[in-house]
Amino acid sequence: LFSSEDPKFWSSQPSVGVGRGSFGWIIGTLQSITKTYEWAFEGYEKFSKCNVPYVLPSVERGAVVVIPPQQIMKAYGHPESILDMTWNLTKLTPRIAEDLAVGYEKCFGKSTGWKDVVVWDSCLKIVSGASNGAFCGAPLCRDEGFLQDLRDHSTYFIPGAMAINATPRLLQPLTGALVGWGLKYIVVRCLKRCLPVIKERLEKTAQLKADPSFDWTIPSDGLQWLIDEAYAVNNPAQLEPRRIAYRLLVVNDVSFLSTSATVQNLLLDLASSDPSRGYIQALRDECDQVLKEARGTWTKDAVSRLKLVDSVIRESMRLTPFGTFGLPRRVDHNIRIPQNTNVFSNIASRDDASRKPKPKSSVTLDDSFLGFGFGKHACPGRFFALNEMKLFVAYLVQHYDIEHLKERPKPVNVMWYKFPSDKATIRVRRRQGA
Numbered sequence: 353l354f355s356s357e358d359p360k361f362w363s364s365q366p367s368v369g370v371g372r373g374s375f376g377w378i379i380g381t382l383q384s385i386t387k388t389y390e391w392a393f394e395g396y397e398k399f400s401k402c403n404v405p406y407v408l409p410s411v412e413r414g415a416v417v418v419i420p421p422q423q424i425m426k427a428y429g430h431p432e433s434i435l436d437m438t439w440n441l442t443k444l445t446p447r448i449a450e451d452l453a454v455g456y457e458k459c460f461g462k463s464t465g466w467k468d469v470v471v472w473d474s475c476l477k478i479v480s481g482a483s484n485g486a487f488c489g490a491p492l493c494r495d496e497g498f499l500q501d502l503r504d505h506s507t508y509f510i511p512g513a514m515a516i517n518a519t520p521r522l523l524q525p526l527t528g529a530l531v532g533w534g535l536k537y538i539v540v541r542c543l544k545r546c547l548p549v550i551k552e553r554l555e556k557t558a559q560l561k562a563d564p565s566f567d568w569t570i571p572s573d574g575l576q577w578l579i580d581e582a583y584a585v586n587n588p589a590q591l592e593p594r595r596i597a598y599r600l601l602v603v604n605d606v607s608f609l610s611t612s613a614t615v616q617n618l619l620l621d622l623a624s625s626d627p628s629r630g631y632i633q634a635l636r637d638e639c640d641q642v643l644k645e646a647r648g649t650w651t652k653d654a655v656s657r658l659k660l661v662d663s664v665i666r667e668s669m670r671l672t673p674f675g676t677f678g679l680p681r682r683v684d685h686n687i688r689i690p691q692n693t694n695v696f697s698n699i700a701s702r703d704d705a706s707r708k709p710k711p712k713s714s715v716t717l718d719d720s721f722l723g724f725g726f727g728k729h730a731c732p733g734r735f736f737a738l739n740e741m742k743l744f745v746a747y748l749v750q751h752y753d754i755e756h757l758k759e760r761p762k763p764v765n766v767m768w769y770k771f772p773s774d775k776a777t778i779r780v781r782r783r784q785g786a
């Protein structure tokens with residue numbers, strides 16, 4: 353049950369969610385499936401506000417220590433890397449804008465009459481197409497079968513990992529095998545579609561390297577950068593098509609589910625915002641103005657001028673983060689917390705309004721906004737993600753009207769995750785002349 357071998361440590365710490373008596377921890381661990389969200393607020397009020405760490409039972413990770421916001425800087429260190437794709441946003445931005453438009457037209461339609469759309473499903477479809485425009489380009493990014501396989505892989509992978517973590521250690525080989533078989537089946541489907549494209553890329557790259565006059569324009573996308581990187585390390589094994597395909601899968605797994613979840617929250621926040629505040633119109637005005645100044649084409653510079661859009665994304669991420677807790681780390685030196693203890697940070701319940709923060713971009717990491725994590729392992733894809741999300745918002749407000757939602761559908765809190773409500777719908781219509 354405990355992730356540390358030192359039961360004395362746990363019983364001596366302030367805690368939330370632990371019942372009384374000998375079975376207190378066991379009951380708490382089971383209750384954590386549905387009560388973690390509630391406990392986050394209790395723990396924040398009782399301990400975090402006074403700068404005191406506390407412990408919490410968790411079915412997925414055993415007992416965890418929750419670090420108070422004041423100690424996050426010290427505990428998590430400083431960021432180390434940003435992804436190569438960030439440096440290439442100049443090339444990628446117009447393509448992402450184009451693929452977003454394709455996705456919107458498929459999911460939200462072109463009719464000026466009102467249409468019901470399922471928010472989560474649409475966000476997954478639009479984001480998977482646009483992200484893969486940057487990751488591997490056409491034809492794969494327009495291959496609906498391949499995109500569906502990628503979506504299946506990511507949506508199976510995360511609950512699968514949670515199921516393995518939540519299983520008692522003795523039974524983990526069994527859950528691991530079950531989850532692994534399911535994933536293997538999806539991987540085979542993905543490979544069937546993408547291996548021929550990867551092999552063709554590799555052949556053309558090799559031909560161009562052997563003969564610089566070979567007539568081929570080198571694509572500018574993540575797949576090509578993976579191939580270039582494989583050449584750069586001078587190890588033929590890295591050029592194995594399957595290995596490259598797995599890397600493409602991993603990039604998709606870490607990226608488009610988080611991006612889709614964030615934009616679906618944003619859509620629901622906008623749709624349910626008080627119409628008299630005019631948020632949507634203000635965003636539309638900013639996007640129209642910036643696009644006009646950029647002479648009708650979305651470039652990296654133009655996107656960087658969308659300040660209001662950026663603030664709206666940051667605020668929506670603050671209001672509904674991807675999880676109640678996050679940034680899991682394992683203690684590897686026995687300092688004041690025993691070795692192997694799991695450490696978490698509270699994301700959902702933070703009293704930032706009282707700190708009067710200055711306006712900051714969503715990609716600026718600070719200890720009062722943990723949407724992209726913090727420290728050494730903060731999200732290296734955040735610049736890419738923000739660029740894509742801003743374009744997502746721009747296309748939405750410039751091309752569609754959104755009917756006001758009286759009540760904002762809530763995410764489903766399971767353990768420390770917030771799963772998007774997959775049935776939530778909104779009504780949209782294409783704007784006249786858009």
Ligand code: HEM
Nearest residue numbers: 606607610611614679723724725726729730731732733737
């Ligand atoms: C809105 C979209 C996204 C959100 C909210 C998000 C959030 C996060 C968070 C919270 C972490 C963990 C940070 C920590 O533990 O301190 C993370 C890690 C990571 N993210 Fe993202 N992410 C997003 C998009 C992306 C994209 C588009 C990519 C790649 C193209 C990406 C690649 C990664 C990678 C590789 C890591 C692991 C970093 C490490 O362990 O050092 N993410 N992300």
